[in-house]
Amino acid sequence: MMLELEDNLTHLTLSPAFGGSIVNWTVRSSGQPLLRHTDQQALASGLPGKLGCFPLAPWSNRVAEGGFVNPAGWLALEPNSPLDPLPIHGSAWQQAWQVVRQSTDEAVLQLDSTIPFAYRAEQRFQLRDGRLSITLRVTHLAEKAAWHGLGLHPYLPRRPGTQLQAKASQVWMSDATKLPTELATVPIEWDFQRLKLLPETLVDNGFCQWDGHCLIQQPDLGYTLECQATGSDYYLLYCPPGLDFFCFEPVSHPVNAHHLPGRPGLKLLEQGQSAELGFSLQYSPL
Template sequence: MTTEETTDTRGVRLSAGDVELTVAPGNGCRVGSLRIGGTELLRQGPRFGSFPMVPWCGRVEHGQFRNGGRLHQLPVNAPPHAIHGTGRDVAWRTADIDTAAAAFTYDLADPWPYSGRVTQAFQLSPDSLTTTMSVETEGDSFPAQVGWHPWFLRDLGDGGADVELAFQAEWQEERGDNHLPTGRRIEPRPGPWDDCFGMPGGVDVTLTWPGRLELKVTSRTEWVVVYDEQAEAVCVEPQSGPPNGLNTLPRLVTPIDPLELSMTWSWRRLG
């Protein structure tokens, strides 16, 4: 294992049994590939795979948020809002790497107005992947969020049936015409979705490719966004707060209280 921090634009490959994971620190530290027994599970391409959402998740209304009396403006990259954080747009440094584990970091900088460090770690086994992300401040306290945006293939490419989603949410965040939660909680509605759901007992969503594979997405957080409006892929996105949470449900990162969250994908083969 190496612990020297280096900037790496190549893919970092982890393996456990016949499972292979490729992380691209130079491309926002996204997972570029997850292959189980030679079968790819993630949509391919430089904007897909599975990317980290940090230091916020989903949309921030008009790209603005307050920290105490200070109003901050973020780049509006999904007009009229800011979306999905800055971590996916920067190169991360490789901090630790081993056969089935790795850790990466980057330092918060413009356009994010506060200094701090983000760490993302991966632990792979033959039947699971656990990813942990943390945000630490190097000075002032600030609100932040962490989460993940995976693009799971709807069709595994072998002529089999499309993936099926199953989950039990206590509520759905009503989505306004501006694509932001209105603040009203409603009974979960049938899809298609681009919606945030509440699971107070922890996120627990199952994706099943009939006859091929079952994959569970779990996390201790109670917030998950499900997006299945595209033909090629579906997204199950655990995150530490709801969309626009920097404004509606701020979670402060302080010098003595960093933000940390883990997510696990666990799978079993069917048939």
């Protein structure tokens, strides 16, 4: 079952069954995709990673060493994606969500998960005058405390003229396993203090000390997205060379934070405690 939301400018399609994911977000007047377009073939794959955006909980990206330590002891994790040897993106994206409530321009989805421990995740989607607002909230349900992290994984169209602005002061350099190795000053070709074209070479890195603001300009497609995140001091940028999409992911913690000194950005939640991340994308025609 698909959920359809719309406001005066845009139309949103959600798939609760496929990880509570966004299928498409489009301009009503023209059908112009604002996220990477999902066709029938992508939908038939049953893979959230082929859709427009999916939620990341109770962690974002990869975890090394086969698991991590919670206060109650070692939590073993199995690899959960055929495309990656490491456990990736938590468990919320691989389960069916329930529709809690829905109106013309708003929907709330909920997931009660027991994997890898008991938690409840909630996503609230709202459309208002071309602004898509997403709030992702997680509540810890298990008796023993556990580390939590959150994120969203939108796929965005990429054309030759696509430009990005997102200020960050440092970036995690990574190795062949895509795990972070050291914090470095952002190299010039990855410095998006000002609006600039995306790099032609691969970027798959986490950026730190982000102010939560991001501008995506699409002159070839005739629009801009002005984005604002809360509960997210980091973003992951994924630019695969030669493909027609890129990913800009607001996240609460860097990759493999469970094994970094001080566990940056992760929250230790006791039973009943919650954490939240918000992301809004404002569509404006150029």
